[in-house]
Structure formats: structure tokens, C-alpha cells
Amino acid sequence: xxxxxxxxxxxxxxxxxxxxxxxxTSKKNNTVNSNFNMGKTEASIYNSIQNNMxxxxxxxxxxxxxxxxxxxxxxxxxxxxxxxxINDIYTPLQNNLRNDIASRFGxxxxxxxxxxxxxxxxxxxxxxxxxxxxxxxxxxDLYNKEIQNRIxxxxxxxxxxxxxxxxILSYLGLANQNANSGNQYNQARYQATVSQNSPLTxxxxxxxxxxATYY
Numbered sequence: 001x002x003x004x005x006x007x008x009x010x011x012x013x014x015x016x017x018x019x020x021x022x023x024x025t026s027k028k029n030n031t032v033n034s035n036f037n038m039g040k041t042e043a044s045i046y047n048s049i050q051n052n053m054x055x056x057x058x059x060x061x062x063x064x065x066x067x068x069x070x071x072x073x074x075x076x077x078x079x080x081x082x083x084x085x086i087n088d089i090y091t092p093l094q095n096n097l098r099n100d101i102a103s104r105f106g107x108x109x110x111x112x113x114x115x116x117x118x119x120x121x122x123x124x125x126x127x128x129x130x131x132x133x134x135x136x137x138x139x140x141d142l143y144n145k146e147i148q149n150r151i152x153x154x155x156x157x158x159x160x161x162x163x164x165x166x167x168i169l170s171y172l173g174l175a176n177q178n179a180n181s182g183n184q185y186n187q188a189r190y191q192a193t194v195s196q197n198s199p200l201t202x203x204x205x206x207x208x209x210x211x212a213t214y215y
Contacts, residue, residue: 008190011182013175023171025179034175036168046164053157056150063143071142075135082131090124 010027025034038046097116 008183008186011179011186013178013180013182015171015174015178023168023175025172025175032179034172036172042164046161049157049161049164053154053161056154056157060150060154061147063146067146071139074142075139078138079131079135082135083128086124086127086131090120090127093120 010032012024012026014021014025015023021037023034023036025032027033094117097120
């Protein structure tokens with residue numbers, strides 16, 4: 001009878017860099033585990049990326065009250081500057097026209113004056129309406145730029161996250177390869193031992209030994 005051969009145990013795999021174990025594959029009960037060991041700095045960066053991605057996604061299209069107030073202050077400042085510029089242009093025109101008509105006719109009851117004054121007033125009103133439209137477009141631009149900045153930040157964080165995850169998967173893959181290599185070696189040794197201890201192999205060995213003694 002041949003000797004019983006113990007089936008080989010699972011061979012784990014590790015990956016070390018500069019003496020530090022960075023990745024490991026092991027087996028506990030019926031579960032094979034692969035683990036990547038992050039350093040404190042690396043873990044801090046990874047967690048920060050995850051947290052920032054979560055924060056950006058949760059409020060991607062939400063504008064906070066402080067942000068709205070800041071935009072309103074900017075728009076108010078632009079409106080004040082715009083109104084001042086419009087007044088600087090049209091108020092002197094209105095005053096000069098009044099003075100010119102008064103000096104020529106002694107009163108403002110003149111159709112030419114009224115037509116010119118109405119034209120200036122119309123142009124001034126149009127300038128104010130254009131200013132309002134521009135401010136509305138500026139407000140939209142502020143919103144669109146803010147959202148685009150958030151999307152750009154999210155894309156950057158996603159790229160960093162993917163880079164780290166790909167690095168982790170690469171090391172875990174190496175650890176799994178090392179484990180598979182060890183298990184293949186153990187299996188080959190097991191098969192060789194089983195073959196050597198089989199009854200037919202033992203009989204052949206005895207026959208060969210007998211023949212060697214006889215001759």
C-alpha cells in the first residue's frame with residue numbers, strides 16, 4: 001500500500017515594495033481575500049478624494065445662499081456702474097438741449113425740442129433695457145461658470161480616483177498571480193508525490209530492485 005499524501009494547503013501571494021507589504025492574497029476558510037495596504041498619507045488622499053466627490057455630486061446644481069448673495073453684490077455693482085455711465089452720457093444731452101431751446105425760444109414748448117427730447121429719452125430707456133438684459137446674461141454666465149467649474153473639479157477627482165483604483169487593482173493582480181504560481185507549484189508537487197506513492201509505482205520499484213539484486 002502506498003503512503004497517503006496530504007493535499008496541499010492554499011498558497012497565498014504578496015507584493016512588497018522596498019520591504020513593505022503593499023498587497024496580499026490569502027484564504028480563510030472557503031474565502032479567498034485580496035487586500036491592498038495603504039499608507040497613512042495615501043489613505044488620507046484617497047479618503048479626501050472620495051469625500052470631495054461625494055460633496056460635489058450631492059450639491060452639483062445647488063447654489064447656496066451665500067453664493068447667491070455674492071453674485072447679487074457683483075450684479076448690483078455692475079448695475080450701478082452701468083446706470084452711472086448711462087446718466088453720464090444722456091443727462092448732459094438732455095440738459096444741453098433744454099438750455100439750447102430755452103436760450104433760443106424762451107420756453108420748452110417747441111415741437112422740435114420735444115421730438116429731440118423724446119429721442120434722447122427713448123435711447124436712454126433702450127440703454128437701460130440693454131443693461132438689464134446684459135445683467136441677466138451675466139447672471140446666467142455666473143451660474144454656468146460655477147456649474148462648469150464643479151463639473152471640471154468632479155472630472156479631476158474622478159481621474160485621480162480611477163488612477164488610484166487602477167494602481168490598487170494592478171498590485172492585487174500581481175498578488176493573485178503570485179498566489180496562483182504558488183498553488184500551481186504545490187499542485188505539481190502533490191501530483192508527483194501521488195504518482196510516486198501509487199501501488200503500481202511501488203510494485204515497479206520493487207520489481208526493479210529485485211531484478212537489480214538478481215543480476
